[in-house]
Amino acid sequence: MFGKNVGSVDKILRIVIGALLIFGALMGYGMWMWIGVIPLATGLMGSCLIYSIFGISTCPRK
Template sequence: MFANNVGGADKILRIVLGTLLLIGAIMGYGIWMWIGVIPLVTGLFGTCPLYSILGFSTCSMKK
């Protein structure tokens, strides 16, 4: 489907941010915080559909 295009630091940041937003949503800080599902899923799978559309990647180049 989509190639991996989310690199190490980007992946960690997405997972942490997504988790924090979901915790906030569960604690009742706002329904908008459920948007954290998107960075969490893209971080866990290592692929971002928007990056694919834009032709962008944060993965290191393989030699």
């Protein structure tokens, strides 16, 4: 669908932050914490729609 535009460090941060937010939601800290699904999914896929729209990429140049 979209090309890879999420680099290694960005990917790790997205996965960790997303997982922490989801864990917080599961622990009952607030329904808003389910927003963690978005960074987790984009980190796992390696592609971000917002980055694509604005032409941003944190991947190293080839």
